[in-house]
Each structure stands twice: as C-alpha cells, then as structure tokens.
Amino acid sequence: MSTENLLGLTEQLVAFGRKNGAGQVEVSVRQGTEFSVDIREGEIEKLTEAVSKNLSLRVFVDGRMARASSSDLSQETLNRLMTNAIERAKLSSADPLAGLPEKEAQSIDVASLKIYDPALLEMAPEKKIAAARETEAICLADKRVKKSFGAGFRTNLGALYLANSSGFSGSYKRTNCACTVYLQSGDGSNLFDEGWEDASPSLATLESPEEIARKAIHRVTRLIGGRKVETQNVPVIFEPPMTASLLSFFYNCVSGNNVYLRQSFLAGKVGEKVGNDLVTIIDDGTMPGGVGTRPFDAEGVPTRKTVVMEKGVLKSYLVDTYAGKKLKMKSTGNASGANNLYLAAGTSTPEEIIKSVDKGLFLTGTIGFGLVPTTGDISRGAFGLWIEKGEIAFPVSEITISGNLGQILQGIQKVGNDLKFKDSITGPTIKVAEMTIGGK
Secondary structure (H helix, E strand, O other): OOHHHHHHHHHHHHHHHHHOOOOEEEEEEEEEEEEEEEEEOOEEEEEEEEEEEEEEEEEEEOOEEEEEEEOOOOHHHHHHHHHHHHHHHHHOOOOOOOOOOOOOOOOOOHHHHOOOOHHHHHOOHHHHHHHHHHHHHHHHOOOOEEEEEEEEEEEEEEEEEEEEOOOOEEEEEEEEEEEEEEEEEEEOOEEEEEEEEEEEOOOOOOOOHHHHHHHHHHHHHOOOOOEOOOOEEEEEEEOHHHHHHHHHHHHHHHEHHHHHOOOOOOOOOOOOEOOOOOOOEEEEOOOOOOOOOOOEOOOOOEOOEEEEEEOOEEOOOEOOHHHHHHOOOOOOOOOOOOOOEEEOOOOEOHHHHHHOOOEEEEEEEEEOOOEEOOOOEEEEEEEEEEEEOOEEEEEEEEEEEEEEHHHHHHHEEEEEOOOOOOOOEEOOOEEEEEEEEEOO
C-alpha cells in the first residue's frame, strides 16, 4: 500500500472503532524493509532480506483498555480485530488515568530532521556484502588479531503511520545503516574479545570500513596482556561508550514508569541538586540527523528538547502520557523511549583528562548486569587500561567496578569535548572522582 493508503487505513479504523463503541482509539501501522549480512572469515554466514508490516491498536472504553495487533491488513480481519478488542476492553479493570494524549500542534518539518536517506535504497546488496567483507579482511590482516567473530552490514527502511480519535494523523519514514566487526586477540587463556560498530541514518555519515576496522583493531589489541590490580578506590575515566552505558542506566532511573512505581532512586527529586555543576543531560528528539530523531513518538506526541538535568539539578523525568498523568506532568514525547539522550560536552580533551589522573582506571568495557535503579548501585565485571602518573601504563582485566550512580553524578570532575552523536544515547569522556576497583 502507498503512504496515503496506509495512513488512510489507520484513520478509517479509528472511525470504525468509535462507531462501534470505543471511547478512544489509536491505530498505528509499522512497515519495514531490512537487509543484513553476516560475514565470517570472508564467507557469508547469514543473509537476510525481509519486508514486514504490522498494525497495532489500542481502544479505551470508560477507562478500560485493550490492545490488539495483526500482520493481516485485510478490512474484514481488521474490523473483527477492532470489535473483539472493544469487547475485551469492557471486561478489563478501569483506570481513571488511562487514555490518549490531547492533540498537540505539529510544527516539525520532517524533511528538516534528515532521518531519511534515499541513497540507502539505491545501494546494491553486493556493495553491502563487500563493505562487511572489506571490514573483516582489514582486521584479519593484522597479525595481532587471532580470530574474527564476524563482520556485518545492515540497512533498514522503517515507516510509521499513526492516527487516533483525538484528531492526530501523521506519518514519517526513516532509514538506518550500520557496519560492525567483532574480534579476538591474546594468547592461551589470556584472550580478549572486542570490536566496533558504527550506525547512522545516512550512508554519507557512516564510517568507512577502514575506519571501523582501525577502531576495532585498536580496541581489541590494547587489551593484550591484561592483568589484575589490587582492590582499591581510585578515580575512573569513562571513555565515550562507557559514558553512554552509564547514561542508559540513568535513563532507566528517570523513565516515568520506574519513577511512578518508586523503582528509581531519583523518584521525588525533581528540583534537587543530584549531580555536579558539570553535569547537564538533555533528551532531544528534534536533532537533525540523530539516530533517535523522530517528529513524534508512538502516541503521536511531538518530540522536543527536554533538559533532564541542568548543572546537576534534576529538572524533569522522561514520560509518556500515562506516566505523565501519574506524576502530574505532560508527556515529554518519550513513549518510544529515549530519543537522543546525551551528556553535554565539556571543555577538556581526553588527553587532558588522562593526564589529570595520578593513579586510576581508564574504563573501556563492562561485563554482566549489576545495575539497581531503586538504589542507583552499580557492580559489574570490567576491563580497561591502568593509568600511572597521567600516562596509560598497562591493560587490566578480570576486575570489578562498583559504585553508586548518585555518587558518580556528584563526583564527575571533568567532562570531555569529544561528544559525538553516533547513537541514541551518548556522551563524551568523563572523569569520576572515585569508584571501587575489585581485583586481587
């Protein structure tokens, strides 16, 4: 179906639901075209090309809600799906806060968001396969690389069509591409696995196979010879991927559902200073070319720029309509999750941050779980590089790091100037005053 037909289908089904007893109706269609190839030792290990289309709906009857979905978009099936959902809604428990968001004016020009690249549709499968092969081949040419776990290239064209009974009707399409490689280095039982992936909404801003391979080789070979250190409390530098991981945990702690369920240590702390003056965290769904950019969220609420923390002061949670009602807030346009969540860049170079540490850890990777949103506690397996007198001294492995997110936010002493928007959650290099390193 064409864009107009799919959007029209959602509008017709909304009208059908209202006519058949639903107080409120929301209908969305997600359409996608995906290509992915996995290469291992130069050979194609897995090749996928798929088209998907799925319709989802929510109906509300006197505060009672039901959901349904179907990949069969025939009119007869969808009408039956809707009437069945309405009957099921009548049997569910009532919730006075259940319902759709009020319609908000849409002022965003979708084209200005730069999330759709026609060049990805024109890229031949052979070129995608060749890019993955080239990435792996460059890595395997380095004798320090002992094994390849594979390289991959993927592209995706997705589209969302959404209408509801509050008067919202809209659609957008977006593209995404990514190239990745994962390697092993070391000898005997002293083996290390690392790699690199780059993703982008457009082909022009995707890193080249040479650049991805270079970063993957650097990341895996710098760990060769890793050893334990004594258990101690020292400063820890988070390189950008580790800062992003920390921010993912932070997102869980400011996500509306966790906050209203009191499953976050940040519940009830809006307006309080919970971080250092250097810490400003923003979620921006309107950033042109962002991996998480979209004109509206899964409920049709316009995305926006939300300052979550400003100079250490918690300013807002990130909520959908229901969580917003629970917390007496308006939706922040986050029904689809984090948009582009980032820690604002500082002024220090990564080199300056390393030189500021007399003895400590440059954290490059973590293993396992050990994140507790209700308390903010962190305890994970880790590896990285040891710093002595402002210089990288040797790789470390088989250690643990432990601390508390609240204390980390308060203890950030330096923020790097190396912020790059290559993921939906991202941040620059940061230096934390102290964490516990568990070793020998």
